[in-house]
Amino acid sequence: MPIIINVDVMLAKRKMQSKELAEKIGITTVNLSILKTGKAKGIRFDTLEAICKVLNCQPGDVLEYVEEG
Amino acid sequence: MNKVKIISKILFYITRVLAFFYLGTTAYSAFSLLTGWSLGFRENKKYFHVMYPFTDTPFLNGDYNMPYIIFDFLLVLGLYGLFFLLASNIFKVFFQPKLFTDFGIRQLRYFYWANLFLPGLTLLFASIFTEVDDMAIILIILHFILGVFAYFFAAIFKQGLQLQKEQDLFI
Numbered sequence: 001m002p003i004i005i006n007v008d009v010m011l012a013k014r015k016m017q018s019k020e021l022a023e024k025i026g027i028t029t030v031n032l033s034i035l036k037t038g039k040a041k042g043i044r045f046d047t048l049e050a051i052c053k054v055l056n057c058q059p060g061d062v063l064e065y066v067e068e069g
Numbered sequence: 070m071n072k073v074k075i076i077s078k079i080l081f082y083i084t085r086v087l088a089f090f091y092l093g094t095t096a097y098s099a100f101s102l103l104t105g106w107s108l109g110f111r112e113n114k115k116y117f118h119v120m121y122p123f124t125d126t127p128f129l130n131g132d133y134n135m136p137y138i139i140f141d142f143l144l145v146l147g148l149y150g151l152f153f154l155l156a157s158n159i160f161k162v163f164f165q166p167k168l169f170t171d172f173g174i175r176q177l178r179y180f181y182w183a184n185l186f187l188p189g190l191t192l193l194f195a196s197i198f199t200e201v202d203d204m205a206i207i208l209i210i211l212h213f214i215l216g217v218f219a220y221f222f223a224a225i226f227k228q229g230l231q232l233q234k235e236q237d238l239f240i
Binding site: 031032034035039040041042043047 | 235238239240
């Protein structure tokens, strides 16, 4: 999929663990893992909003468009 | 959906009780006919009575000949026990936390296979040994129609499960 999820990058920048983020945004670690590994079909606005709020970032910091070769 | 859950739970308990009653009665009747315990006769063993346990009060009556006992008595009781058991499993599906599950599809599959083919095959087999009445044919048609509906329900549930799995991937 040409949309890349950069949650891992932001987590590293904020020195936060996946488990802590999952707890703060109210999703399971399994679902966060699905999101991080690009297996998710989509992301809800409220999930994106919660991620941006907790990681103090913009949607563009978490989502990236990469053209497929 | 809450109303559906309440109704399905009530129907689950009713059909489950009926299933155990029919299966229990089948086992009890078979035991009684095999051992002669709690069994009575009339008209020179032309007819039999299966009595209520430990009483002389007739519970079930029938013709005392092997084809009748097997095909018109024990098999009918046993198959209706199975029918109510499968029906109760269908009702169970409707009060689970998730409606579309592999369990639900499996139960619907058992139900439609049993309704589509079991009565017809049983009647076909029984017709070799005993006379078949019109009522039995009507019942088979009704079970077949029920089986067709259950088949379409299973198709809806399959599609529902697929959509649910996709929905689960929206985080």
